[in-house]
Amino acid sequence: MTDIFEPEGIYHIYNRAIGDEKLFKSDDNYFYFLEKFNTYLGNKVVTLGYCLIPNHYHFLVKVNSDISDEQLVKAFSDFQNSYSKSYNKVFSRNGSLFQRKFKRKKIKSEEYLTRIIIYIHQNPVKHQLTKSPFDWRFSSFAQVKKGDQLLGVQSVFVKSFPKDSYTYDTRIYNIDFSVFHIFMVNDGLGLGYFNNINISGSNATSKDSGVRSQVHSNINIMGHLGPMVRYAIPISPTSYVFPQFLTGLGRNWSNYRGSGYYNGTRKSVNGSSITELQFGMANFVNQKVAFETKVGYGWAKTKENGEKNSLKALGASFGAVLYFERKSKI
Numbered sequence: 001m002t003d004i005f006e007p008e009g010i011y012h013i014y015n016r017a018i019g020d021e022k023l024f025k026s027d028d029n030y031f032y033f034l035e036k037f038n039t040y041l042g043n044k045v046v047t048l049g050y051c052l053i054p055n056h057y058h059f060l061v062k063v064n065s066d067i068s069d070e071q072l073v074k075a076f077s078d079f080q081n082s083y084s085k086s087y088n089k090v091f092s093r094n095g096s097l098f099q100r101k102f103k104r105k106k107i108k109s110e111e112y113l114t115r116i117i118i119y120i121h122q123n124p125v126k127h128q129l130t131k132s133p134f135d136w137r138f139s140s141f142a143q144v145k146k147g148d149q150l151l152g153v154q155s156v157f158v159k160s161f162p163k164d165s166y167t168y169d170t171r172i173y174n175i176d177f178s179v180f181h182i183f184m185v186n187d188g189l190g191l192g193y194f195n196n197i198n199i200s201g202s203n204a205t206s207k208d209s210g211v212r213s214q215v216h217s218n219i220n221i222m223g224h225l226g227p228m229v230r231y232a233i234p235i236s237p238t239s240y241v242f243p244q245f246l247t248g249l250g251r252n253w254s255n256y257r258g259s260g261y262y263n264g265t266r267k268s269v270n271g272s273s274i275t276e277l278q279f280g281m282a283n284f285v286n287q288k289v290a291f292e293t294k295v296g297y298g299w300a301k302t303k304e305n306g307e308k309n310s311l312k313a314l315g316a317s318f319g320a321v322l323y324f325e326r327k328s329k330i
Helices: 027-041 069-090 110-126
Strands: 009-018 046-052 056-063 103-106 149-157 159-162 171-185 189-208 211-232 234-236 241-260 264-284 291-302 307-324
Touching: 009 110, 027 046, 027 056, 027 069, 046 110, 056 110, 171 211, 189 241, 211 264, 241 291, 264 307
Parallel strands: none
Antiparallel strands: 009 056, 009 103, 046 056, 149 171, 149 307, 159 171, 159 307, 171 189, 189 211, 211 241, 234 241, 241 264, 264 291, 291 307
């Protein structure tokens, strides 16, 4: 008996090609199939996992709360029919491409869910297409491995500097744009470099020995270049967590304005350094894009007029990261 699609239910859906036919003859076929899936079903289900191999497919999905059995059955049928028509046109063939209507099984326990996730991603190994699920490109196994390269761009890094040697409760808010390139030296460890530009501003009231008040504002532009290290730890088919460390040297361009016992404007260009320890999570949304969130603690040092200043920062970052030349893709 076929399980009925129920709102918010989780289902294993699968089908295969008719006879000895193949569903996918090239990389473009795989990607086109996923595009069609997203077109017809992207707003009706949440995809928890998938695996495509030459003659069949597996999807693990959660049905949206406002979608009925009739709507989802029609969407899946339209999806398969649309792909079949395009496939037949490209390869000059006629007739059915899929063996039968897709099959579905409802996931009724966490134990069954775990077994299905393992089963889906072990499919390429089972059919002797690869020795490891890490090496199969067309599944949702989110794992970076030895030999992969990650090229990321990230922006909006917000920091709060609690105090320095002259002020208390000074808040400094930053906009940060960074680029990084990581080479995976094994299945978890990545080494690379980063380059960032940071624009920050502050307004604070300070006191000198509790006597004279000083109001000042400061605008800084800092740029740094240096090494970084990341260790990726998979936690699901579409995400992983990572600790990350980076340190770099650069320059600090500063524009200071003060009022009180010191009035005036001061501009300077000085050397600076930055060190950060971060912990983050990467969630893949398609083949090459992941959203990352990170929390971290950092140290920044600058030198001005022969004096060394240091600041400590606790903050969170949010950004989109682009992954290139990954051998295991989502």
